Amino acid sequence: MHDPLNAFALGGDVYLNGAETGPLAGLTFAAKDVFDVAGYVTGAGNPDWRRLAEPARHTAWAVSALLESGARLVGKTHTDELTRGIFGDNSHYGTPDNPRAPGHVPGGSSSGSAAAVAGGLCSMALGTDTAGSTRVPASFCGVFGLRPTLGVIPMDGVLSQSNTFDTVGLLADDPDILSRMGEALLRKKIKDVRPAQAVVLEDAMEASDPAVAAAIEAALPRIAEAVAPIVRGRKLSPVPLADWVEHQNAIQGREAWETFGEWINNSNPRFGFEVADNFLRGSKVSQRTLSAARGFRLRAKRWVQEALEGNAVLVLPTTPVTAPPVHSPRSVMWEIRHRIVSLTTIAGMAGCPQISLPLCKAGGLPVGLSLIGPRGSDALLLAAAKRIGKA
């Protein structure tokens, strides 16, 4: 395939025609290289995973659903190793270019999918989202991204990391296409329904860079006009959002170790240093820490539910920062990651859907405005994206 952005994975030359007719006929899509395609190895961003894996026997449910709706698969895209990362900087395969922020990371772990969509290499793309892996690259690359309600899109045939957080993710550069993609994957019509209010999460605004908060601020009138009246002054969390991160990391890290630890022990694979560090942190999460984190998650779910009362959606920056430059030191990226997860953990902890809209720029770089809705409100968020449109 033509790949000027290093968006497509090693062995990602995977082409499949879709059904001859269907609602997505004429559209193309790419799939993050964690989606199985029968007959091909799922590389998952790690050369030792690729080396040791057998070709997939079945095609992932989501890939099949898009093919059956008439879309054409044009390749498999780069991911952070085993989906562990939110910057898209893969130590083995390099960092896909961010077409809308050259010299800056595309965001990950669905890095290649977002870059391919932003660069016009396909109409839409499949990603996954555990702690922001679809929303972050959508924000950094200036495209639409949906993290659906936990569990509504089958994960069959997708390499899972952390099964209480993992979702399929949807990426497109056009809200109509995202919505049509959503219809195929959610198996329902997107009706033009609207929430009663749009509640700005002030604690999320405060946690963001001033330029990011200002850019979101400037976009609020469009939300008010297209979606619902804006409600100000509400805080989501009785504790700092930064405190959520340790609980997110504990649950996710421990689950990721349960998923991959035995394979790691048996094969001593190569990893970028940061990825190894993530796995090791997860391996060391104690039962006590895990229990505390699960207790916190129950409280966090309640806080999100309360904020959503009155048929509301929540408004917040997708990421509190724009994309950092490629090859930033690990210690710098660590701080930024912590800040990003303090916002992306909200929907993850609550199991709620979140959509990132490419409405804003800060310092000339894209940054997403996000709407979080109640569980099951995926269609509502897709309808809102259609109403609002692009920047």
Place this chain on the structure above:
Amino acid sequence: MHDPLNAFALGGDVYLNGAETGPLAGLTFAAKDVFDVAGYVTGAGNPDWRRLAEPARHTAWAVSALLESGARLVGKTHTDELTRGIFGDNSHYGTPDNPRAPGHVPGGSSSGSAAAVAGGLCSMALGTDTAGSTRVPASFCGVFGLRPTLGVIPMDGVLSQSNTFDTVGLLADDPDILSRMGEALLRKKIKDVRPAQAVVLEDAMEASDPAVAAAIEAALPRIAEAVAPIVRGRKLSPVPLADWVEHQNAIQGREAWETFGEWINNSNPRFGFEVADNFLRGSKVSQRTLSAARGFRLRAKRWVQEALEGNAVLVLPTTPVTAPPVHSPRSVMWEIRHRIVSLTTIAGMAGCPQISLPLCKAGGLPVGLSLIGPRGSDALLLAAAKRIGKA
């Protein structure tokens, strides 16, 4: 070069003729790929180190000394990544074959040097030794290996890991050649001097596999005949040797992080998972733990000095086990590593020289018998090796 053992490093095609005449004329040597050779990149067993390094401007002192003595350099050999490992299983470049224990690891980190010597690809080889990196592959590959007194052979032009432990290491399949190599590097004649007694370290024997201890036991008459009367019943350490390991790891790990941490932070390099784990452990050593370890080292030095009183050398298995099979799980290797370091840490903590002699086999696999002498007794140990000869 002809490399049937995967002993030579990527970019290891480095040939230099030695002086036309000299005591090593007619002999060939290889150098672990942590020794600089002017004009060539020192790869150090890690592809990102190799990628980011400039060609060396000067040739390492030890390489020059061998060249000046007439030996010919025939290549640079594989190492564990940045010398961090004692098995020789490099996740990027594979594991050199152990010609005397096929299917078993060669030992590391001077893995390629020991394999090349054991396989007859060169007369002798340069390694380094921090916590066993020359002695362990000598033991596993059934060749002679010398860890010299700390500081007696200049480390100029050698990639250092942990400067209070690092030494150049000498490997050869013939005790005469090892001795001549020692003369060139120690810049002194090896005279036929002998210690007054050979003290068996009973705690080291007890820490070893029964088959290893039995093999050492069977070799003691040769030591008595060639070197000095055997003294039995002496324990080296008032605490279990296993307790030494945590202190070794604390000092070595912290020093290694001080050496490489900034580079790791800036470049997020690829590492085998186990190597990343080692670095991370080192990065987390607290000042309190480090101070305690340094205090322990002072006591350990004293215990070794006391054991060496009366013009003694100490006798112990080089490794408490034979070489484990390649591709053993990481958790298994971890246990074995801990046991190995409980013996190799003795000379390292004390700064004393240790020579491993290929006198023994256990279960059909090589295992070294070691002599530790007082600091500065390198020539004495080399003379003992000549007297004892090979198995």
